[in-house]
Amino acid sequence: MTHMTVTTLEKATQEKAATVEFRSLRREFGTTVALDGLDLTVRPGEFLALLGPSGCGKTTALRMLAGFEHPDSGAVLVDGEDVTHVPAHRRDAGMVFQSYSLFPHLNALDNVAFGLRMRKVRTAERRARAAELLELVGLGDKGERYPHQLSGGQQQRIALARALALRPRVLLLDEPLSALDAKVRLSLREEIRRLQQELGITTLFVTHDQEEALSVADRVAVMRAGRLEQCAEPAELYGRPATAFVAEFVGTMSRIPGELKDGTVEVLGQRLPADGEVPDGPVDVLVRPEAVHVHADERGDARVVATAFLGAVVRVTVRLADGTEAKADLPAHQAAGLGAGAAVGVSLPERPVLVAERIQK
């Protein structure tokens, strides 16, 4: 992998990193509500991932910032300035698209220089700048290649260089990795992250892949049905999800039935402090696989249903006495004796747990 260097020219962007604000954005397409009052602030120089299932409005929000969609109501602000009615080509936002969006009739260098040509930058200057950007994404030697002569990963890197060519105030990434194969996806996302950190440019990254979002972003905004569910740093989002939806969308979550009373919950024969605004009564306790302890126990009333080897850990699926299934991650050596059908005991660590309303099955 080519080492990327950032010149002093590029550093200039760092000083003017922008704040982005979405204010109660609303947008309907016919009968479907794409955005239902979205409020979100992106801090200067931050890498923020918009995460959610398809149809949650994350792409619509991004396209509103780019100027390709217009809200029915609400406003988009960049650095406190209302840009809601500024046309796309004056937005000062570089964008990388999901599908390959390079201009097929231009070679890599001219693709990167396209924006500079639109700004009427002189030929020599824009070629130099474009070459510099290609260098930045590690494709300095591919300037003469046409898009069809480049791999998917290379095309997306050139699209990234093109998006950065005009030194935009914000960088918008619309699922830029989803068309790539797994290995390229992994290396490119690391490169995007490193580049973003070096340039210090405010970046919005739309993805439906929670692992991708958690691994690269400073903060992750989880969206659902046109609204923001939670916006937090990856660790907090994973460890202290604000809602049951976030808990189950981000990472793996098992639901174990319990009884809530006076802020504590009775679950698996333990009494634990409970988080979550749910009325007393029957509830589900939401637990991560790594927080569930499973140990071989002849007299245990839970049974192992299946095991899956994941490398460092083995994911064990157990059926509890009442029939619900829970997933637990065990270090490989602990899981050695636990085949399907083995009797086990299940317990939780003495920590506050997240509870949600019971879902009838």
Next chain:
Amino acid sequence: MARRLTLWRWVVLGLAALYFLVPLAASVIFTVDVPGHGVTFDAYSRILSTEGFVSSLLLSLELAVATIAVVLLLMVPAVVALRLGAPRLRPVVEVVCSLPLVVPPIAFVAGIVNVLKWGPEHLSRTPLFQTFTAIQDEDFPVVLVLAYVVMALPFVYRALDAGLRAVDVRTLVEAARSCGAGWPQALLRAVLPNLRGALMNAAFLTLALVLGEFTVAQLLGFRPFAVWIYNIGGSQAQMSVAVSVLSLLVTWALLLALAGAGGGRARTASSRG
């Protein structure tokens, strides 16, 4: 297996070649082999000196150029707008653009003749009267261009539609706009260059249509190339066939020239790569 397939290909190619080349060869032989004189290219040399050859050919070419310009200026923005703004209207436009195929040229021209008669009578006191006179100018009949534009619609629409299917117009426009290009720039610099093939196809078909069109021009009383060939044929059989052969070659040459002009830049572009 593969060998048998190759054999079949040659057989089919041979049959097709016979079908096309035999009449052509017969035409050529008919024009050069004059009974009693042996082989002579007299018929061909007489063409150039015959009154009306150059002027009618030039007229046809001018009409073709004008038609191509008008139909492309009309259709390219239309199909791009259709794709970007109102994809649901596509079937409507498709049907409208196919209508000229359904209406026979003879009915079409009868309608035009009626309008040309009716117009001046009713508009004699308005400036539109001059318009009617102007579009029927013998030297450059605009009315023919208008008629040919309508007749070329089905072919041009289909050629452009096929070209647009191959590119993601929306993404290209959005990519260009996020690079700071306004709407006109985005279309001109990002979309049009990628429709080169489709534009070429549309131009080919229109050129071939205009060069060969007879019915409308004849019935409206103009004399482009096809009408001239027909008129010559009445008086001098041998020369009319010679002209037909020549017109075939001229059309081929023009199509090749167009292809060369279209492919030329693409080739230089890729040789830079």
